[in-house]
Amino acid sequence: xxxxxxxxxxxxxxxxxxxxxxxxxxxxxxxxxxxxxxxxxxxxxxxxxxxxxxxxxxxxxxxxxxxxxxxxxxxxxxxxxxxxxxxxxxxxxxxxxxxxxxxxxxxxxxxxxxxxxxxxxxxxxxxxxxxxxxxxxxxxxxxxxxxxxxxxxxxxxxxxxxxxxxxxxxxxxxxxxxxxxxxxxxxxxxxxxxxxxxxxxxxxxxxxxxxxxxxxxxxxxxxxxxxxxxxxxxxxxxxxxxxxxxxxxxxxxxxxxxxxxxxxxxxxxxxxxxxxxxxxxxxxxxxxxxxxxxxxxxxxxxxxxxxxxxxxxxxxxxxxxxxxxxxxxxxxxxxxxxxxxxxxxxxxxxxxxxxxxxxxxxxxxxxxxxxxxxxxxxxxxxxxxxxxxxxxxxxxxxxxxxxxxxxxxxxxxxxxxxxxxxxxxxxxxxxxxxxxxxxxxxxxxxx
Numbered sequence: 509x510x511x512x513x514x515x516x517x518x519x520x521x522x523x524x525x526x527x528x529x530x531x532x533x534x535x536x537x538x539x540x541x542x543x544x545x546x547x548x549x550x551x552x553x554x555x556x557x558x559x560x561x562x563x564x565x566x567x568x569x570x571x572x573x574x575x576x577x578x579x580x581x582x583x584x585x586x587x588x589x590x591x592x593x594x595x596x597x598x599x600x601x602x603x604x605x606x607x608x609x610x611x612x613x614x615x616x617x618x619x620x621x622x623x624x625x626x627x628x629x630x631x632x633x634x635x636x637x638x639x640x641x642x643x644x645x646x647x648x649x650x651x652x653x654x655x656x657x658x659x660x661x662x663x664x665x666x667x668x669x670x671x672x673x674x675x676x677x678x679x680x681x682x683x684x685x686x687x688x689x690x691x692x693x694x695x696x697x698x699x700x701x702x703x704x705x706x707x708x709x710x711x712x713x714x715x716x717x718x719x720x721x722x723x724x725x726x727x728x729x730x731x732x733x734x735x736x737x738x739x740x741x742x743x744x745x746x747x748x749x750x751x752x753x754x755x756x757x758x759x760x761x762x763x764x765x766x767x768x769x770x771x772x773x774x775x776x777x778x779x780x781x782x783x784x785x786x787x788x789x790x791x792x793x794x795x796x797x798x799x800x801x802x803x804x805x806x807x808x809x810x811x812x813x814x815x816x817x818x819x820x821x822x823x824x825x826x827x828x829x830x831x832x833x834x835x836x837x838x839x840x841x842x843x844x845x846x847x848x849x850x851x852x853x854x855x856x857x858x859x860x861x862x863x864x865x866x867x868x869x870x871x872x873x874x875x876x877x878x879x880x881x882x883x884x885x886x887x888x889x890x891x892x893x894x895x896x897x898x899x900x901x902x903x904x905x906x907x908x909x910x911x912x913x914x915x916x917x918x919x920x921x922x923x924x925x926x927x928x929x930x931x932x933x934x935x936x937x938x939x940x941x942x943x944x945x946x947x948x949x950x951x952x953x954x955x
Contacts, residue, residue: 535676536791540784542683547780548847549690555851556859560773561765562638563699565631566645567706568761568776574656576750578678583885584742585664587802597668598725605661612657620650630758631772633765641699648703655710662717665724674720678713685709745890749881752897756904760924767914770859775920777847778864782871785831789875793820794882801886810887817883824879828872835868859917867921873928880935896935900927
């Protein structure tokens with residue numbers, strides 16, 4: 509028995525998949541710790557007062573957009589590079605990287621120009637003062653899209669060599685910069701310090717990934733011509749998927765601005781808790797799993813890729829359901845310990861705790877849906893995840909319109925949770941039936 513355990517541990521130590529997961533997991537841990545400090549600073553300075561709503565409406569979409577960009581690079585650009593010989597990767601990276609950088613520059617400029625209109629859409633219930641403050645914050649934050657997206661482009665190249673350290677510290681850089689600037693500049697520029705620090709963190713991450721990928725970009729490579737469709741087809745599909753999943757959260761925040769002062773901020777505090785758990789469930793597995801799945805697909809060993817995915821999904825289901833249950837049971841004392849300082853008082857704790865009660869079920873559904881979708885993109889089967897991504901926001905809007913004006917905070921995120929659960933179930937069932945119809949007896953379970 510001891511020898512068997514010893515051999516198992518040796519295999520785990522030698523596994524690139526496990527090593528990658530541990531490195532990414534460590535980076536996420538650092539990012540989550542700094543992320544909680546960032547939320548603690550926000551809670552201490554703003555609590556759940558009206559000004560916190562303006563900050564939530566401005567920073568929430570930028571956080572979401574940067575995550576979409578990073579995940580797009582991971583899901584689409586990394587497999588694109590992994591499927592090419594090493595000698596061609598530098599040329600492909602240069603060509604595709606310039607194209608993505610141009611898109612990011614245009615996107616950042618559009619956010620700055622149309623900031624007021626964007627705030628009107630994502631924060632329709634804000635008072636005039638909060639609307640103006642959120643608009644200024646969004647304009648200050650817009651360069652972070654370019655810098656953060658640029659770091660994601662270089663991170664994709666690092667992933668091809670399984671260099672996970674610098675990419676995994678992305679959130680730590682953003683959160684660290686935000687914390688330092690928010691505290692040090694609070695007396696002079698107030699809430700705008702959050703935006704300045706966020707942009708500074710994105711710049712720091714860009715410098716880190718650019719520096720550490722220098723040797724990979726300098727490799728000799730033949731001139732490669734790559735079709736425009738190949739560059740943008742899969743990223744565009746993933747952007748549709750990620751945007752629709754994110755729209756589920758943005759829609760809930762928009763409903764929250766109509767539910768009363770402090771509700772949008774309360775939802776953002778809950779979102780931080782839920783997204784941290786989901787990230788820790790999904791990212792360590794996905795960031796090391798996707799390159800391996802892409803490699804197996806490139807070698808026409810798809811059945812092995814499906815088996816690897818099945819094992820990951822089984823473990824994910826157990827871990828995510830357990831995390832959901834623990835979150836519901838311990839939500840109030842955990843929120844009190846983490847956030848109840850300064851402007852965040854006992855009433856704030858009670859409010860956030862009630863909102864979390866309706867959002868906690870999203871943990872299991874979100875984690876399962878995210879992992880399945882990322883793996884299907886790596887397998888070059890994007891149709892099902894894209895179709896499933898339209899379900900959460902559709903169900904969310906339907907449920908919230910039926911509820912009407914939210915009076916009980918526990919109902920605020922009910923539509924978002926139900927939407928994710930329906931999407932996960934539909935995707936799971938569709939994938940299972942599809943694989944069964946394809947008569948692949950060697951693949952057991954759901955992809």
